[in-house]
Amino acid sequence: MEELVSAFDAQVDNALFWLADHASFVFDFCRLVLEGLYAGVLGLLMLPPFYVIAALAGLLAWRVLGLVPGVVTAAALALCAAMMLWPETMSTLALVIAATVIALATGLPLGVLAGLLPRLEKLLTPALDLVQTLPPYIYLLPSIALLGYGPATALIATVIVAMPPAIRLTALGIRQTPREFIELGHATGVTPLQMFLKIRLPFAVPSIMAGVNQSLMMAFGMVVIAGIVGSGGLGETIYGAIRTLDIATSINASIAIVVLTMVLDRVTQAAARTK
Amino acid sequence: MESTEALIDCQSVWKVFGDRSDEAIRAIAERDLTKQDILRQYNCVVGVSNASLQVRRGEIFCIMGLSGSGKSTLIRLLNRLIEPSLGRIMVKGRDIAALDAAELRQMRARHIGMVFQSVALLPQRTVLENAAFGLEVQGVPRDQRNRAAEAALAKVGLSDWKARFPAELSGGMQQRVGLARALTSDPEIILMDEPFSALDPLIRRQLQDEFRQLTKDLGKSAVFITHDLDEAIRIGDRIAIMKDGIIIQTGTAEEIVVNPADQYVADFVAGISRLHLIRAHSVMQPLVRWQGVTDGLPRCSPDADIDALIGLITSSGSDAVAVEEGGRLLGIVTIRDLLLGVRGETEARAA
């Protein structure tokens, strides 16, 4: 039995090394794309001084949540800058945005297909269950073997963790169109495309938005964990602070994480409710 | 085109639900089986059993039956929301089972409107956008479809509500929007599945009258499902009575009340007021049986209802009314005939 297990482990190791050796150009390319995306987002976020970003975020929160949350948002982001953690906060935000964009760009279409094709959903469900049961930092291991230390690995692992809720909730929303509206569509003479765009999709929007919000939150949690593989940002700050027992810095970074999480969560939830 | 032309012609249609419906249908074709037999032997539910009906141009055809009698199944067969297990359905002279997907969409979009009991207004859209939905689906430009939708909303008296959302409207108003949505595409046939069942009696009566008036004014044909005989009588030109998937009788309200096909129908119509249903021609007796003189009697047409006859007799003090048409005497209605008529009986049956 033990031999069997060690033989299996050896195979997996071999396979990973083989991939790293023989398909390295593929992974190099992936890394370039991922790091490019991350650098692009980060560059944009770091372009204006911190108070412009804080003011914009405050404005957005004011629009969707109200005046008080708007002011609190702007003040909380300013606090991140005051703690000298602005670059880290922005690089965490950039990672979250990049990972969520990739997760949604693949997860939403997949969710729509799964909602329309029960067979595909049957196939996907166990895979998603597996992804969601394993501890999320597991995904750092194969990525670090193939993509190396750095933000690309953090992004891939984050995408894997962030995608399932988007797929699941999109599929759910598309599938659960009330029967009478499907019947209305048929009786009105809609084409299959119209049935999707004019009837199924509008009913699915709240569920899809809930999926987007959950993906974002999952991405957040993972990006912080990914500090361990040199993602940059607040996660790495905390990881470093823990190793040097720098409690003050780790608390500051935690506060910055809480601020960012709350702002993103509330704003996306409220945006989902309004439309 | 003459008015007797059948817009919808439903010929010996069956619908059997269940995994073994193929077997059940084969068995039905070979021997006589009841709904219970099929349920017991094949574990299949018979929704509609050997139904034949014709809906004529300009007619409001009511299908009346209790819950589970197969009304919804039957009406959904008419626009092929459900495929029949057996039988043929012709709409405007075309066998709808033979239509391909695009032709079927065309048929539904242009010729057959439908109104649902659940109304099914899209909650994300305004009243106007809901009313315009059919034309939107057909690709009609926004201006044009909104104009048509506004006209339809005006017909149902909801012009002031077009910018609202369905949730802001009462049940009766929502049902009016449902009707307007069906009218906007200007179909020749409107299918209505218990549209008024969820409404309170007062609103319901009002909508019944409005619906009948509107349908007649616009020259539409309609199939109207209801589980309420009063409603069927108020609205329908002809009524089909369904039980256990079978149409047991088709006819005008008067024909059904005067001549119920079986005890089930008789029990059903027992409580219905005959005053406005039964007309002189069904209760009159032949002239030869009248021994008295006819000269002094008040006159009425064969279509005068019992209520009018009672009015004539009580105001004239005479004890009979002469029925005449075009100056020719057709028969006599005595007080006895009237009383029998009120009970839904005729001289022939009472004797």
Ligand SMILES: Nc1ncnc2c1ncn2[C@@H]1O[C@H](COP(=O)(O)OP(=O)(O)OP(=O)(O)O)[C@@H](O)[C@H]1O
């Ligand atoms: N999709 C289906 N699968 C199986 N059985 C069905 C299905 N649809 C209807 N039936 C059965 O067919 C019969 C007729 O149902 P239907 O809905 O047509 O009745 P109904 O007259 O419209 O009743 P109600 O007044 O309650 O709406 C019922 O016994 C029902 O259980």
Ligand SMILES: [Mg+2]
């Ligand atoms: Mg029904």
